[in-house]
Amino acid sequence: MKAMLHALALSTVLVLAGAAFAQDNPMVGGAAMFADKTIVENAVNSADHTTLVAAVQAADLVDTLSGEGPFTVLAPVNAAFEALPAGTVETLLKPENKAMLQTVLGCHVIPTLALSTDIASMVEDDGGEHVVETVGGCMLTLKAADGMVTVTDENGATANVTIADVRQSNGVIHVIDAVLTPRATAM
Numbered sequence: 001m002k003a004m005l006h007a008l009a010l011s012t013v014l015v016l017a018g019a020a021f022a023q024d025n026p027m028v029g030g031a032a033m034f035a036d037k038t039i040v041e042n043a044v045n046s047a048d049h050t051t052l053v054a055a056v057q058a059a060d061l062v063d064t065l066s067g068e069g070p071f072t073v074l075a076p077v078n079a080a081f082e083a084l085p086a087g088t089v090e091t092l093l094k095p096e097n098k099a100m101l102q103t104v105l106g107c108h109v110i111p112t113l114a115l116s117t118d119i120a121s122m123v124e125d126d127g128g129e130h131v132v133e134t135v136g137g138c139m140l141t142l143k144a145a146d147g148m149v150t151v152t153d154e155n156g157a158t159a160n161v162t163i164a165d166v167r168q169s170n171g172v173i174h175v176i177d178a179v180l181t182p183r184a185t186a187m
Helices: 002-023 039-043 047-058 078-082 088-092 095-106 116-125
Strands: 071-076 130-133 139-145 148-152 158-168 171-176
Touching: 039 047, 039 071, 039 158, 039 171, 047 071, 047 078, 047 088, 047 095, 071 158, 088 095, 116 130, 116 139, 116 148, 116 158
Parallel strands: 071 171
Antiparallel strands: 130 139, 139 148, 148 158, 158 171
């Protein structure tokens, strides 16, 4: 009986500890996001990011985005991929297009930890916009105004950050509403 009560108490502590890790994070795609899990471990639970997860798997980037980081991932929702021209996602997911897919996905990864407050400070310090280089070699322009952060790629496409500061053990995710692309691959 004493062992059973101890196990029940331990289970309660673990559940409460798990809730505490998710408590500071917003829900994404109907799922709790845990600050003690990696970008990949959390993303696979988001119903809004199934296309992104499939792309990360097809590009063999799971190990990279599960690594130490820190990374800032601009995570397009499924609707962002659906807004691309017909057949684009299917074409990118083909094995022979893996290098291009890696480049496109790399345009969504900044090799540092950048919370929304950091972005707002960088934008303010640079007079209204701040340019960052991504892992994929893309130059993105960040802007922050009225509590909203926008990201513009080299082709002029702009994504809005719809959910900011989803903390991860190896960085942060900012959910965006558009797919960003390198200059030569406007989609």
